[in-house]
Amino acid sequence: MSRPNSQDRNLRERADKVIPGGMFGHQSTRLLPDDYPQFFSRAKGARLWDADGNELLDFMCAYGPNLMGYADDAIDNAYVTRMRQGDTMTGPTGLIVDLAEQMTALVTHADWAIFCKNGGDATQIALMIARAHTGRNTVILARGAYHGAAPWCATRPVGVTPGEKANQVFCDYNDIASLEAAAAQAGDDLAAIFAAPMKHDTFTDQALPDPAYARRARDLCDAAGALLVVDDVRAGLRIARDCSWSTVGVQPDLSSWGKCFANGHPISALLGSEVARRAAGRIFTTGSFWYQAAPMAAALETLRRVRETDYLEHIEGLGERLRRGLAERAAAAGLGLRQTGPVTMPLFLFEDDPDLRQGFFWSSEMLRRGVYVHPWHNMFLCAAMTTGDIDQALDAAEGSFKALRGQLGSLGPVEKLSFLTA
Amino acid sequence: MSRPNSQDRNLRERADKVIPGGMFGHQSTRLLPDDYPQFFSRAKGARLWDADGNELLDFMCAYGPNLMGYADDAIDNAYVTRMRQGDTMTGPTGLIVDLAEQMTALVTHADWAIFCKNGGDATQIALMIARAHTGRNTVILARGAYHGAAPWCATRPVGVTPGEKANQVFCDYNDIASLEAAAAQAGDDLAAIFAAPMKHDTFTDQALPDPAYARRARDLCDAAGALLVVDDVRAGLRIARDCSWSTVGVQPDLSSWGKCFANGHPISALLGSEVARRAAGRIFTTGSFWYQAAPMAAALETLRRVRETDYLEHIEGLGERLRRGLAERAAAAGLGLRQTGPVTMPLFLFEDDPDLRQGFFWSSEMLRRGVYVHPWHNMFLCAAMTTGDIDQALDAAEGSFKALRGQLGSLGPVEKLSFLTA
Numbered sequence: 059m060s061r062p063n064s065q066d067r068n069l070r071e072r073a074d075k076v077i078p079g080g081m082f083g084h085q086s087t088r089l090l091p092d093d094y095p096q097f098f099s100r101a102k103g104a105r106l107w108d109a110d111g112n113e114l115l116d117f118m119c120a121y122g123p124n125l126m127g128y129a130d131d132a133i134d135n136a137y138v139t140r141m142r143q144g145d146t147m148t149g150p151t152g153l154i155v156d157l158a159e160q161m162t163a164l165v166t167h168a169d170w171a172i173f174c175k176n177g178g179d180a181t182q183i184a185l186m187i188a189r190a191h192t193g194r195n196t197v198i199l200a201r202g203a204y205h206g207a208a209p210w211c212a213t214r215p216v217g218v219t220p221g222e223k224a225n226q227v228f229c230d231y232n233d234i235a236s237l238e239a240a241a242a243q244a245g246d247d248l249a250a251i252f253a254a255p256m257k258h259d260t261f262t263d264q265a266l267p268d269p270a271y272a273r274r275a276r277d278l279c280d281a282a283g284a285l286l287v288v289d290d291v292r293a294g295l296r297i298a299r300d301c302s303w304s305t306v307g308v309q310p311d312l313s314s315w316g317k318c319f320a321n322g323h324p325i326s327a328l329l330g331s332e333v334a335r336r337a338a339g340r341i342f343t344t345g346s347f348w349y350q351a352a353p354m355a356a357a358l359e360t361l362r363r364v365r366e367t368d369y370l371e372h373i374e375g376l377g378e379r380l381r382r383g384l385a386e387r388a389a390a391a392g393l394g395l396r397q398t399g400p401v402t403m404p405l406f407l408f409e410d411d412p413d414l415r416q417g418f419f420w421s422s423e424m425l426r427r428g429v430y431v432h433p434w435h436n437m438f439l440c441a442a443m444t445t446g447d448i449d450q451a452l453d454a455a456e457g458s459f460k461a462l463r464g465q466l467g468s469l470g471p472v473e474k475l476s477f478l479t480a
Numbered sequence: 481m482s483r484p485n486s487q488d489r490n491l492r493e494r495a496d497k498v499i500p501g502g503m504f505g506h507q508s509t510r511l512l513p514d515d516y517p518q519f520f521s522r523a524k525g526a527r528l529w530d531a532d533g534n535e536l537l538d539f540m541c542a543y544g545p546n547l548m549g550y551a552d553d554a555i556d557n558a559y560v561t562r563m564r565q566g567d568t569m570t571g572p573t574g575l576i577v578d579l580a581e582q583m584t585a586l587v588t589h590a591d592w593a594i595f596c597k598n599g600g601d602a603t604q605i606a607l608m609i610a611r612a613h614t615g616r617n618t619v620i621l622a623r624g625a626y627h628g629a630a631p632w633c634a635t636r637p638v639g640v641t642p643g644e645k646a647n648q649v650f651c652d653y654n655d656i657a658s659l660e661a662a663a664a665q666a667g668d669d670l671a672a673i674f675a676a677p678m679k680h681d682t683f684t685d686q687a688l689p690d691p692a693y694a695r696r697a698r699d700l701c702d703a704a705g706a707l708l709v710v711d712d713v714r715a716g717l718r719i720a721r722d723c724s725w726s727t728v729g730v731q732p733d734l735s736s737w738g739k740c741f742a743n744g745h746p747i748s749a750l751l752g753s754e755v756a757r758r759a760a761g762r763i764f765t766t767g768s769f770w771y772q773a774a775p776m777a778a779a780l781e782t783l784r785r786v787r788e789t790d791y792l793e794h795i796e797g798l799g800e801r802l803r804r805g806l807a808e809r810a811a812a813a814g815l816g817l818r819q820t821g822p823v824t825m826p827l828f829l830f831e832d833d834p835d836l837r838q839g840f841f842w843s844s845e846m847l848r849r850g851v852y853v854h855p856w857h858n859m860f861l862c863a864a865m866t867t868g869d870i871d872q873a874l875d876a877a878e879g880s881f882k883a884l885r886g887q888l889g890s891l892g893p894v895e896k897l898s899f900l901t902a
Contacts, residue, residue, distance in 0.1 A: 065574075069574050069577050072577045072581065073576070073577045073580070075592075076577065076580035076581050076584050076591070076592050076593060077576070077577070077580050077592055077593060077594070078592050078594065078752075078757050078758075078760035078761035079760075079761035081572070082594050082760075082761075082765060082766065083764070083765060083766025083767070083770060083771075084766045085570070085571050085572060085766070085770075085771050087571070095571065096571060096572075097571060097572060097573060097574055097577075098566065098569045098570065098571045098572070098573055099565075099566070099573060099574075100565050100566045101565075101566030101567075101569045102566070106566070106569060106570055109573070109574060116570055118570040119570070120568045120569050120570050120768075121570065121768065122768065123568045123768055123769070124568070124569075128566055128569065129563070129564055129565070129566055129567075134563060134564065137563070138560055138563075141551070141556060141559070141560075142551055142556065143521070143522050143523075143551070144520065144521070144522045144523030144524070144528070144550055144551055145523075145551075145744060145745075146542045146545045146546070146744035146745070146746075147520045147523045147528060147542050147546075147550065148507070148520065148528055148538055148540040148541070148542050148543065148852065149507050149509070149517065149518060149519060149520045150503070150507060150518075150519060150520070151519060151520055151521060151531070152487075152491050152519055152521075152531060154495070154499070155491050155494045155495045155498065155499070155519075158495070158498035158499050159494065159498050162498050169498070170497075170498050170499055170500050171498060171499060172499070172500065172504050175597040175598055175746060175767075175769065176597055176598065176601070176767040176768065176769070177767070177768055178767060179598070182630065182631070185639070186631070186638070186639030186640065187639060188639075189639040189640070189641065190638045190639035195641045207764055207765050207766050207767070208604065208630070209604070209608070209632070209644075210631070210644070212764065213764070214764040216608070216612045216762050216763045216764065217607070217608030217609060217610075217611040217612035217759070217762075217763045218608065218611070219611065219617045219643075219646065219647055220643070221641075221642070221643025221644060221646040221647065222631075222632070222643060222644050224641065224643040225641055225643065291768075316768055317768045322567060322568035322769075323567075323568070324568075324597060324746050324768075324769035324772060324775075326768075330500075335500050336500075337639070338500035338501075338504075339500035339501035339504075340638050340639075341636075341638045341639045342505070342629055342634065342635070342636040342638065343504060343505060343629050344504065344505025344506045344507070344629050345505070345597075345598040345599070345600060345629070346542075346543065346544065346545055346598065346599050346713075346738055346739045346746075346748075347545070347597065347598070347744075347746035348505060348507075349505075349507050350746060353746075430570065
């Protein structure tokens with residue numbers, strides 16, 4: 059019954075020799091169940107094939123970039139056509155202007171754009187612009203929020219100096235009193251409030267933004283002359299066809315974008331409003347591949363689909379079907395499943411499961427049934443998914459809940475997650 | 481006689497509205513002669529076409545990425561074939577292992593690899609690993625050297641805090657006494673010496689590394705237990721089929737790579753030796769697109785050409801032909817032209833030209849004759865260039881030298897470079 063994994067094992071052995079720890083970063087499977095594949099071979103639509111050819115219905119969507127479906131023909135054709143004419147050149151093409159016009163038209167607060175590669179480039183640039191704009195240094199962040207892996211925002215700051223993480227004050231997401239206390243602590247040095255569009259931290263329930271919290275962040279920035287930054291790298295275009303905080307009626311000064319606006323082709327962006335334009339022109343930021351034309355062509359095709367199709371309503375409908383179906387099946391199995399966050403970016407945690415032993419077991423059972431879910435990171439739906447896919451996931455979930463129910467008393471601790479309960 | 485530029489003008493007007501300052505970063509033409517195009521439409525081999533369709537023999541090679549020729553069919557085919565099978569996915573493919581094996585086989589000091597997107601990602605990771613490895617903070621840098629646009633290495637640090645640029649000691653490139661003084665100043669806090677493979681700063685003559693300076697850097701690191709980093713992002717594969725300091729017999733612990741090893745497709749890398757492997761596994765670094773398969777496929781094809789063809793000897797031969805021919809023609813026109821750096825990465829500066837008025841005039845004359853040269857940044861040769869291309873450039877140079885000679889007494893100051901003489 060076990061899935062073939064000899065190719066994956068072979069690649070892991072080779073990787074151990076030439077990649078530190080066998081793999082780096084968020085796509086390392088170090089903190090996933092042991093049977094999760096590290097290597098993949100193919101992807102199309104909503105499906106992945108691992109290195110051993112096992113087909114998987116994928117609810118991670120590459121950790122976000124897959125919005126319209128893997129290997130989407132129209133988007134990839136736009137990429138290839140542009141690439142063949144010249145891609146990374148001695149200067150940009152007119153596509154950079156087209157794309158800046160399109161994104162500022164789509165995103166209400168935005169009057170200008172800077173394009174980059176990593177989501178973390180966009181958040182780093184936002185921080186630099188806020189500091190250049192205000193002549194101040196202090197930034198307010200929510201505890202546990204992820205804004206990238208650069209030293210300033212590193213959540214595991216090994217190899218980072220105290221100076222690189224100085225000038226930061228922390229609050230708790232959606233806690234207005236803690237936000238006000240942070241602003242008071244920043245005093246007249248407040249350069250920016252950085253906000254995730256929702257609480258999408260790992261290992262913990264997600265939370266949608268409290269509109270009053272978002273408004274208070276806006277007001278505190280206005281009172282201090284500081285800039286409000288919404289980091290939409292992860293959630294952008296899965297909550298709104300606009301900055302995600304438009305859903306709670308709050309417009310930031312800066313918003314960072316990445317992952318999915320070219321459907322997985324490498325491009326990110328910082329969008330800004332008029333007030334920040336001058337400071338944005340004063341900082342120096344650049345990268346060898348930031349002017350690449352082909353990802354911009356792919357982004358233009360992706361954004362056309364964002365504007366002209368019901369992709370968002372489609373994934374919202376699928377997400378609701380999934381949430382409802384999972385709740386029913388978990389309840390029928392007598393299991394407490396917490397489903398949090400927007401339905402298009404769900405996170406599943408089991409009740410009374412501090413070291414995730416239930417989550418790990420259930421996720422492995424899902425994998426055996428051909429469905430890739432993540433036990434502690436929010437997931438993502440894509441527009442290539444169908445109601446049939448959701449029903450396949452629900453069938454797999456039903457079997458996996460039953461299997462979990464049967465093993466509930468005999469599950470051992472998850473050693474690799476012992477830090478959660480230490 | 482003036483080149484058509486209505487498309488470029490039109491795009492600039494639109495860009496002014498939606499991009500801060502009209503363009504950002506190193507591909508902004510803000511500090512280039514006024515007639516230089518900001519926007520391009522096409523590239524093939526050694527040639528570019530600007531937005532108005534003017535053909536240009538391009539000596540910038542996209543500021544480095546173009547190594548084998550723009551829109552190289554075999555490399556781009558490798559990219560596309562892999563992209564159609566799945567590119568940015570929920571995990572990497574086996575290509576990441578193949579590529580790590582190939583790069584560590586090619587680069588003498590390297591035992592492992594981490595792949596990223598920007599050259600600046602690789603230098604940032606190098607710094608984090610050096611600090612994690614040593615438990616110390618101080619890094620020695622050469623004054624004026626470029627290692628990226630991140631806060632720690634920003635050469636125009638607007639929006640950067642003092643803490644982000646702390647723990648840095650500066651020396652002068654190739655000046656052993658200043659290097660020793662910097663090491664003495666770092667004392668027992670020395671984490672790393674960062675070295676460019678050569679002095680390739682802007683606005684100033686380049687300099688090849690003094691072997692004694694490189695050896696002293698190695699010795700000082702060994703004595704202190706610090707790591708030696710060679711930042712080969714810009715010069716890699718144009719000086720050696722190995723880390724560039726292999727040419728002076730010095731092996732670093734870490735080397736950063738980018739720009740050209742996938743011939744312009746977006747990928748960079750940090751390579752390291754065994755001593756740094758453990759620290760490399762302890763830091764957290766990642767990016768949404770770092771596991772992309774298609775740029776790795778393109779890199780594998782580029783590296784095959786690096787190993788199996790005489791691309792390097794070819795561009796060295798062309799570079800010598802260009803250097804010799806320019807020297808003859810400048811001398812014949814009675815002009816003092818300084819050509820510095822490796823012949824594959826030349827920089828041209830005129831004698832007695834502090835605000836670059838001669839360089840600007842000459843570069844504009846070259847542009848009018850269909851050759852794109854840069855007045856103050858090192859240039860790059862690519863393997864798609866031919867002796868015929870070099871002879872075209874030399875013909876253009878002869879006419880441009882004569883034109884400059886005729887105007888030498890009447891050139892006005894270059895206002896946009898007034899900071900050079902302030």
